[in-house]
Amino acid sequence: xxxxxxxxxxxxxxxxxxxxxxxxxxxxxxxxxxxxxxxxxxxxxxxxxxxxxxxxxxxxxxxxxxxxxxxxxxxxxxxxxxxxxxxxxxxxxxxxxxxxxxxxxxxxxxxxxxxxxxxxxxxxxxxxxxxxxxxxxxxxxxxxxxxxxxxxxxxxxxxxxxxxxxxxxxxxxxxxxxxxxxxxxxxxxxxxxxxxxxxxxxxxxxxxxxxxxxxxxxxxxxxxxxxxxxxxxxxxxxxxxxxxxxxxxxxxxxxxxxxxxxxxxxxxxxxxxxxxxxxxxxxxxxxxxxxxxxxxxxxxxxxxxxxxxxxxxxxxxxxxxxxxxxxxxxxxxxxxxxxxxxxxxxxxxxxxxxxxxxxxxxxxxxxxxxxxxxxxxxxxxxxxxxxxxxxxxxxxxxxx
Numbered sequence: 034x035x036x037x038x039x040x041x042x043x044x045x046x047x048x049x050x051x052x053x054x055x056x057x058x059x060x061x062x063x064x065x066x067x068x069x070x071x072x073x074x075x076x077x078x079x080x081x082x083x084x085x086x087x088x089x090x091x092x093x094x095x096x097x098x099x100x101x102x103x104x105x106x107x108x109x110x111x112x113x114x115x116x117x118x119x120x121x122x123x124x125x126x127x128x129x130x131x132x133x134x135x136x137x138x139x140x141x142x143x144x145x146x147x148x149x150x151x152x153x154x155x156x157x158x159x160x161x162x163x164x165x166x167x168x169x170x171x172x173x174x175x176x177x178x179x180x181x182x183x184x185x186x187x188x189x190x191x192x193x194x195x196x197x198x199x200x201x202x203x204x205x206x207x208x209x210x211x212x213x214x215x216x217x218x219x220x221x222x223x224x225x226x227x228x229x230x231x232x233x234x235x236x237x238x239x240x241x242x243x244x245x246x247x248x249x250x251x252x253x254x255x256x257x258x259x260x261x262x263x264x265x266x267x268x269x270x271x272x273x274x275x276x277x278x279x280x281x282x283x284x285x286x287x288x289x290x291x292x293x294x295x296x297x298x299x300x301x302x303x304x305x306x307x308x309x310x311x312x313x314x315x316x317x318x319x320x321x322x323x324x325x326x327x328x329x330x331x332x333x334x335x336x337x338x339x340x341x342x343x344x345x346x347x348x349x350x351x352x353x354x355x356x357x358x359x360x361x362x363x364x365x366x367x368x369x370x371x372x373x374x375x376x377x378x379x380x381x382x383x384x385x386x387x388x389x390x391x392x393x394x395x396x397x398x399x400x401x402x403x404x405x406x407x408x409x410x411x412x413x414x415x416x417x418x419x420x421x422x423x424x425x426x427x428x429x430x431x432x433x
Contacts, residue, residue, distance in 0.1 A: 045196065049078055066309050070193070079195035079204075089183045098184035102177070103218075105225030106307045108232050112388030113396055119385070124423040144427035159342065162372055166379040168201035170231060174383060175203040177230035181223045187211040217402050231384035238377035242370055249352065254363055256290040256350040257281075259339040260313075267335020272325050274336065275315070279353060279360050282312040290350040291340065302332045314362045318359035343374040391417045 053073040054065045066072065072079040081091045091099045166275045172194070175297065182189055182205070190206040212220055263269050283297050300307045306329045313321045327334065340348040352363040352370075373382035388396040390413050400409040 043415065046076065049073065049076055049196065052078060072195075075275075076195055079193055081191050081193040092180045092183040094186050095184045098180060101225055102181040102184065102222040102226045102229060105181075105229030106218075106221050109221075109225035109388050109396065109399055111165075112228050112232070112384050113390065113399075116389040116396075120420060120423060124419070128426060131430070141430050144423075144430045151248045159344070160374075162344070162375040163379070164201060165372065166375040169376060170234065170379045170383050171201060172203040172228050173230045173234055173380075174227035174387070175205045178207070178223060179205045181226035182207055185215065186221060187215070188221070206421075220402050221399065224395045224402065227395055228384045228388050231380040233388070235377050235380040235384065238380065240375045242373050242377070243266075245366070245370060245373075248424035249366070253354050253356075254366060255350055255355065257353045257355075257360075257419050258288050258291060258294045259353070259362070260352045261339035262337040262338045264335035264337075267333070268325060268331060269335045272323050274311075274321070278313045278321055279316050279351075279355070280311065280313045280317070280358075282308050282310075284289060291338070291348070294338070294350075299335055301327060301356060304329050304332070314355065314360060316359045316361070318357065341371065343371055344378045347374075389416060389420065391420065 050077045052071075053075055056066055056073045064094075070081050072081050127142055127144060133139070134141045171401040175192070179189060181190060186258070188211055190208055192202045192203075192205045193203070207223070212223070246256075257395075258280045260269075260274060260276060260280070262276050263274050280294065282288060283294070286293065286297075288294055297309065300309070307327050309327065311321065311323055311325060315321065325334070339351055341351055342348050352366045353360045354363060387394050388399075390400040391392045392413050395411050397409075400412060404412075
């Protein structure tokens with residue numbers, strides 16, 4: 034049976050509540066959970082393993098790993114700067130504009146941070162892509178901490194994976210005593226290793242998307258514009274356009290994506306009479322060619338395009354393979370690009386947020402290490418208060 038994403042989330046939360054209730058209400062169930070490493074928490078589940086993560090002993094004392102994770106320190110600093118540039122420079126203007134709109138009753142500004150809320154800001158299949166991307170990203174983040182700790186010969190108290198509500202997570206707990214005894218460069222490498230891993234995944238995902246788009250034409254795949262539906266009684270309907278038509282040319286200009294089509298939209302929505310010469314092909318190989326006249330009193334053709342959603346409202350044209358017998362839509366390649374794009378969005382977001390000097394982030398601990406507490410703690414307080422304010426106003430904006 035197929036479950037809608039929101040229904041699946043509801044089932045997950047109900048299971049979490051049931052496991053937590055069983056652990057709290059029945060001591061024998063709690064002992065069983067402890068034995069297998071299952072730790073139910075309110076609205077969450079942790080699968081915890083005690084010990085030293087022996088599977089990572091191949092990195093024990095590794096000089097190459099230490100050199101690699103040294104690059105995490107400048108990456109952490111760059112990510113911290115990106116956080117301030119985006120959230121604060123843009124955010125200060127947003128807060129000022131929000132307050133002006135409240136006092137004047139005008140239109141509220143677009144928030145710089147869009148909270149991810151399943152069913153509201155994230156809908157449909159995007160929820161599944163989001164959860165997969167988060168699961169991979171947080172696992173890579175914590176794996177970075179674990180590997181760097183092994184390379185520095187530090188003890189790992191526990192490690193594991195879990196869920197908070199419906200969001201996947203991973204965690205690594207180090208021995209605080211080892212951290213306190215270590216020099217700053219060692220602790221800096223360990224704290225910045227998670228951000229470095231996320232930045233590596235971000236670069237890998239974006240590079241893969243760019244590589245696929247560059248190499249796809251060599252394999253006979255291209256981006257195109259497919260008409261998904263036609264409004265009855267419209268100009269398109271009167272000119273014999275049917276759903277499934279892949280546009281090849283408009284007025285002799287090849288249509289290789291949404292951008293190519295958009296340049297002709299200004300003529301369609303204008304109050305001028307225009308002629309459009311459309312050429313296309315259907316999946317079965319039937320070709321279409323017609324000169325369409327759009328009078329000045331009509332500003333639409335009556336067609337709806339099929340697009341490939343990527344993430345956060347971004348989209349691209351359909352990916353197709355065109356042959357003599359028609360065309361085939363490459364859904365598998367679209368889904369691969371969509372997954373990679375979501376991965377890049379989540380990884381860059383996780384890197385920048387974790388690099389921020391907040392109380393609970395790696396960036397906050399990093400600031401404590403490289404600067405005196407009398408400077409780092411006020412900075413964390415101001416940053417945390419500002420971020421919470423911007424996020425809260427953004428949330429109000431989205432929900433209102």
